[in-house]
Amino acid sequence: MKKLINSPGSVVDDALVGLAAAHPALAVDFERRVVSRAVCPAGPKVALVSGGGSGHEPLHIGFVGPGMLDAACPGELFTSPPPDRILAAAQAADSGAGVLFVVKNYTGDVLNFRLAAELAAEQGHRVATVLVDDDVAVRDSAAGRRGTGATVVVHKTCGALAERGAALEEVRELGERVVAASRSFAVALAAGTNPETGRPGFDLAEDEIEVGVGIHGEPGRRRERLRPANELAATVVDAVLEGNRPGPGDRPIVLVNGLGATPLIELYVVCAAVTARLAEHGVTPARTLVGSYVTSLDAAGFSLTLTAADRLMLELWDAPADTPALVRA
Amino acid sequence: MKKLINSPGSVVDDALVGLAAAHPALAVDFERRVVSRAVCPAGPKVALVSGGGSGHEPLHIGFVGPGMLDAACPGELFTSPPPDRILAAAQAADSGAGVLFVVKNYTGDVLNFRLAAELAAEQGHRVATVLVDDDVAVRDSAAGRRGTGATVVVHKTCGALAERGAALEEVRELGERVVAASRSFAVALAAGTNPETGRPGFDLAEDEIEVGVGIHGEPGRRRERLRPANELAATVVDAVLEGNRPGPGDRPIVLVNGLGATPLIELYVVCAAVTARLAEHGVTPARTLVGSYVTSLDAAGFSLTLTAADRLMLELWDAPADTPALVRA
Amino acid sequence: MTHRTLDTALAEAWIRTAAAAVEDAERHLTALDTAIGDGDHGSNLRRGFTAVLAALDAPPEGGFESPGALLRTVGSTLTAKVGGASGPLYGQAFRAAGAELPPDADPAACADALAAGLAAVRALGGAEPGDKTLVDALAPAVDALRAAAETGATLARATAAAADAAERGARDTTPLQARRGRASYLGPRSTGHQDPGATSAALLLRALADAAAR
């Protein structure tokens, strides 16, 4: 294991120190591991709070700022934060118009955010939750589909709507519509290595890939031979469109996302391949975002997220944002 | 070699197709490999043109847009583009106020841009050049120091000054001052693999790092044992400050840059370590940028760039920009 | 001396034994979780029990007022410190069990408390027996404890029976296909591996039996 770290146990805390150093617009509570905006919104607005295990950066800490999240609560690597940390984030974020929890659908996140919501309600916060479950690689699990790339679309669109002064229920409802319109699927060339264990989540041969992989080193649906980007893109596009073809009025938002160790030039190659395959399906993206936004430590590979956006979603996707990882002028 | 590509020979062209698909604000001439702004500046302004070998993305193609470059000319992987491609970029960019070439100091880049400048002058373009040579790992070479991270600072500040309507000579002069104020140094945990050869630029043992490495797989000054991020940061900070301590009036801009396969969480760990070591030297960064901006295919590791900026440079660093890789509101 | 009832001293002995067992088993639990999860179950529980030991070392003025109070502290500490799936599940289980536990619980009362813990897990996580979760260790343990209590077994024997049943339950998760938690994403590929959570649940019950036997 080769990593730029000091010790496995200090990665999250050290990274938060670096985040705070680079981004004076963020307030970082190191004790409770809460990242929030240094300058609070002028008046009350619905506060967006998200979090989950660390190791997926820039998700979520890199999306705190005007136009997106009000606070993020990063947990240990790949481990959702406990309820009191989530509660602390809600407290830091609530400006009087209620708090929306954006939760990726993993058992740990679901349970901890649920307990946190109860605690927050006891303290008088109004809390609503959007559960993100876009990863179609998962089938037949009573736990449901995992939450991955669509989280970014929810953060961006719900964040913009909240900034416009919409009410909690309205923002939650938008989030649910975005989730319903979103599908993701991922392929890994190499698993990430959790520094705590020092071992990759799974081992792949030099010519093997993991198809339908999760962002915590969860192995995927199946193992295959590495193929050219065009073929991989076809597999992934087809999986994402299966049973969820965007309708005629939809303006698809496409996210071509790197898993952490994927160079940008490869993501652009994938983007070309994805765009071509979508065209074969008659789907023309309205917007395409390329970069590493929802990562899995140093895993190599990519995920594709497609949101069959309506006009409002697209407008909110284009709205201003000013966060470490996503800025819109 | 595991890569998301179609074939070694098609990587650059495929990536340009992906870039064009994702960024409608860019015009991409696939034939001549020129990336320029789809919407030309309103009136004549000094045009910034940069380029060099591919494999360093987002440099340079990701920095085309308002506030930064007017055109970029990517060459083959790690190979500077020939003069006529550079000329084509100058032609696409020149809006009547002259063209500034921003050239990284490598023999190939220097020679091809020099020939291109002659061709452009023959065609009536006014051309000036800024040579970026910030990499202090290089000593005693008649070819001089390499150009790396400072290129981003030159693109950003000169781009902003050009946007303000400054004259060619003024923009060039700023570029030279930025270069003079900038120093970089890099450490690799793993070399990048050029798909044409299928082999990493150099091989490192599981506990080895390359200190003072270049961005084309050039081996560095020496090979060392992997050490904790705090210690590596100390080595790198000390190298960058050697003989170039920022003065009392300086407002240092710091770039903590990933080499292509470095996860963001590790860059934030490094950022914390760099900030702490700078503080030990009495240096307080005015701005810190963390991310993968000047990469070396899928190399793992980081580089540090420090620009001892004056007030004007800082103001220009903060000015608006709207490019694929760097947006300032 | 064998304990006849689950008093505060035994509760503390149990938890300290459990903490030591978790420490010993950390790598094993993480290895199980690497196979079908995300490789952190061992470190999650270690982090939790380290905090639990700290809480036991700084008891309220005058000590814990009852074994139930002690277990409730264990539960809220686990909930507050572990995160992940197992944090709230174990946390709420200990809180619910602690709330149910009378001051000097005989085996039957212990069975009721464990049943309350199980109910909390099922209420929170929604898992059915056979879903390849910690329910598959806890549910047979409740049954075994209750059955032993009905035959008038000592606490030591009854908890040993519960631990045996939990271990069997954990072992029997191996052929199962997971339907809850992270392992469920693997679908059929989740079979052939023992569930980490069921394994740690059995370990906690074995720690109780060991403490009760001392």
Next chain:
Amino acid sequence: MTHRTLDTALAEAWIRTAAAAVEDAERHLTALDTAIGDGDHGSNLRRGFTAVLAALDAPPEGGFESPGALLRTVGSTLTAKVGGASGPLYGQAFRAAGAELPPDADPAACADALAAGLAAVRALGGAEPGDKTLVDALAPAVDALRAAAETGATLARATAAAADAAERGARDTTPLQARRGRASYLGPRSTGHQDPGATSAALLLRALADAAAR
């Protein structure tokens, strides 16, 4: 038939022989460049000579008017297609040599043309002999060609002497520490490796000698 002068036919034969030699040596040149550069010298030259062959296959109406015109086309094609350091260096060298070359060059005129090519390389790249660059193959080749011409050698013998000298020059770059080009970044670590550019320069001169001997 051995050629007495460097006419257009021999110029074309030279370049086609060189293109084939570059193709054969691609991996070797790239391997040399991997050791002390960025591992692309072979593919750079292959790309260049592929374009050069295309240019030869589509000559101007009525054919190239002179060997000098042909070499100028080779030069501008290399400059336009190769990029990197070697593209402009070889490109400008062929252009300068072509500009100097009379229609039917004897060995002495060839030496002058090669000297013009060398001068172009040095003017553009600033390398001195001993800097571990293609100058270290070209400079001794110019001297050998001129010396052979002065003794009245045939073109075949004179160019063979030039190729021998270039190969020696290339081999002698091995112990040198590079002071120009990418290898110079390695400082003392650049010693012990033969320079890729000097190697390809020798290869180009060997192609000339081979063509002249046919």
